[in-house]
Amino acid sequence: MSKKLLLAKAHVPGIRTYEVYRHEGGYTSVEKALKMTTDEVVEEVKKSGLRGRGGAGFPTGMKWSFIAKPEGVPRHLVVNADESEPGTFKDRYLMEFIPHLLIEGMIVSSYALGSNVSYIYIRGEYAWITNILEQAIDEAKANGWLGKNIQGSGFDCEIYVQRGGGAYICGEETALIESLEGKRGNPRIKPPFPAVKGVWERPTVVNNVESIAAVVPIINEGGEEYAKIGIGRSTGTKLISACGNINKPGIYEIDMTISVEEFIYSDEYCGGIANGKKLKACIPGGSSVPILPANLLLTTAKGEKRLMNYESLSDGGFATGSMMGSGGFIVLDEDQCIVRNTYTLARFYRHESCGQCSPCREGTGWMEKILQKIETGKGEMSDIDLLWDIQRKIEGNTICPLGDAAAWPVAAAIRHFRDEFEWHVNNPTLCLTENYGLRHYADKIHVPV
Numbered sequence: 173m174s175k176k177l178l179l180a181k182a183h184v185p186g187i188r189t190y191e192v193y194r195h196e197g198g199y200t201s202v203e204k205a206l207k208m209t210t211d212e213v214v215e216e217v218k219k220s221g222l223r224g225r226g227g228a229g230f231p232t233g234m235k236w237s238f239i240a241k242p243e244g245v246p247r248h249l250v251v252n253a254d255e256s257e258p259g260t261f262k263d264r265y266l267m268e269f270i271p272h273l274l275i276e277g278m279i280v281s282s283y284a285l286g287s288n289v290s291y292i293y294i295r296g297e298y299a300w301i302t303n304i305l306e307q308a309i310d311e312a313k314a315n316g317w318l319g320k321n322i323q324g325s326g327f328d329c330e331i332y333v334q335r336g337g338g339a340y341i342c343g344e345e346t347a348l349i350e351s352l353e354g355k356r357g358n359p360r361i362k363p364p365f366p367a368v369k370g371v372w373e374r375p376t377v378v379n380n381v382e383s384i385a386a387v388v389p390i391i392n393e394g395g396e397e398y399a400k401i402g403i404g405r406s407t408g409t410k411l412i413s414a415c416g417n418i419n420k421p422g423i424y425e426i427d428m429t430i431s432v433e434e435f436i437y438s439d440e441y442c443g444g445i446a447n448g449k450k451l452k453a454c455i456p457g458g459s460s461v462p463i464l465p466a467n468l469l470l471t472t473a474k475g476e477k478r479l480m481n482y483e484s485l486s487d488g489g490f491a492t493g494s495m496m497g498s499g500g501f502i503v504l505d506e507d508q509c510i511v512r513n514t515y516t517l518a519r520f521y522r523h524e525s526c527g528q529c530s531p532c533r534e535g536t537g538w539m540e541k542i543l544q545k546i547e548t549g550k551g552e553m554s555d556i557d558l559l560w561d562i563q564r565k566i567e568g569n570t571i572c573p574l575g576d577a578a579a580w581p582v583a584a585a586i587r588h589f590r591d592e593f594e595w596h597v598n599n600p601t602l603c604l605t606e607n608y609g610l611r612h613y614a615d616k617i618h619v620p621v
């Protein structure tokens with residue numbers, strides 16, 4: 173059984189309220205941190221090896237140490253609660269069921285960064301969670317954990333919640349900052365990075381909800397203790413939102429030493445593939461990361477068991493690996509059509525492109541049209557190469573990584589399932605009613621022993 177650091181108390185009745193949360197040991201990390209210097213808090217986070225849980229996996233302590241400190245200029249912490257990546261729904265769970273954990277983590281992090289005004293930018297659709305967070309902020313303030321001179325420490329901090337308008341691009345940190353400032357959520361050209369010029373041109377750190385919640389056990393247990401959980405550069409625990417064709421979809425807090433096979437088939441986690449079907453493929457880190465066929469998902473190209481962590485999931489690069497990303501684990505069984513799945517994702521990215529750069533604005537639309545053509549039985553063989561060519565021209569040529577996020581799913585689908593695309597072209601009527609069947613996949617489909 174994996175150690176639980178974030179969700180250990182999530183099922184305690186009434187944990188959403190301040191009284192129960194405090195009774196269960198809540199806010200002790202704030203008491204501890206306020207007795208440390210701000211540099212010491214940053215140092216603990218560095219020692220923990222915590223990597224950002226929003227997708228890129230950048231070391232949190234290092235990010236904090238980059239924040240500029242010009243004399244007399246306020247600094248800000250912004251928590252990214254936009255969570256719009258298809259397949260990702262872990263932050264929602266944390267905020268809904270144990271909101272004080274985020275508020276506690278924010279107070280410690282704000283102290284470390286010198287932020288007297290911090291923000292939670294939450295996706296517009298999470299309206300009911302906005303109310304839950306505001307209630308938790310009011311309770312924390314009423315009990316002296318927010319506001320002026322917190323617990324007599326001389327540190328002041330306010331937290332405000334800002335709802336977004338429902339655009340995926342506002343999860344990208346610079347688009348989020350634009351939106352927080354009341355503008356259209358267009359990503360900014362970097363540099364300057366938010367650590368130098370963020371909200372209202374002030375030094376800003378943007379961190380994911382789960383990253384900031386993890387600061388609580390790091391301060392409580394110490395950075396070194398936290399770093400003992402996990403493996404390699406994948407320290408601590410990770411929340412995984414598992415969905416698709418599995419018996420037990422849900423949120424799991426895992427120790428990053430377990431194998432992908434155990435995660436999918438063990439009753440402690442996903443409980444195996446639903447309806448007795450077989451595993452065909454998986455998108456292991458949210459919709460933007462490369463899809464992997466079952467054989468490469470469970471075992472790396474070196475023949476080692478693939479583990480649920482940053483290094484192992486990306487082992488082999490994009491040729492044979494994928495990414496941990498945001499932890500949105502989407503499982504596809506033998507009946508799922510890869511072309512249809514890729515087309516659905518392409519529609520999403522075309523819709524969510526902000527339109528600032530032409531490779532993304534035009535390329536996402538072209539990819540959607542070509543995929544629709546192939547999916548509806550009107551495709552030609554040359555379309556597959558054209559798709560490949562378009563995604564190559566988007567990747568790395570845009571202002572923000574949404575372009576890459578749109579290109580990678582298409583590239584991986586063609587790389588690993590080209591035969592399925594060709595089958596669609598060769599069977600223009602059959603592909604409308606039938607999926608590319610199990611018989612074609614003897615080598616790729618996993619049969620549990």
Ligand SMILES: Cc1cc2nc3c(=O)[nH]c(=O)nc-3n(C[C@H](O)[C@H](O)[C@H](O)COP(=O)(O)O)c2cc1C
Nearest residue numbers: 224225226252254255256343344345379380383573
């Ligand atoms: C298109 C796009 C959408 C993103 N959406 C989110 C999101 O919903 N939540 C999030 O934490 N990070 C998201 N990110 C990553 C953020 O830009 C940023 O790297 C992250 O919030 C940093 O937090 P971390 O270091 O704690 O992971 C997104 C990035 C891109 C390019």
Ligand code: SF4
Nearest residue numbers: 526528529532570572
């Ligand atoms: S890559 Fe796409 S979403 Fe990002 S700035 Fe360019 S057009 Fe906008």
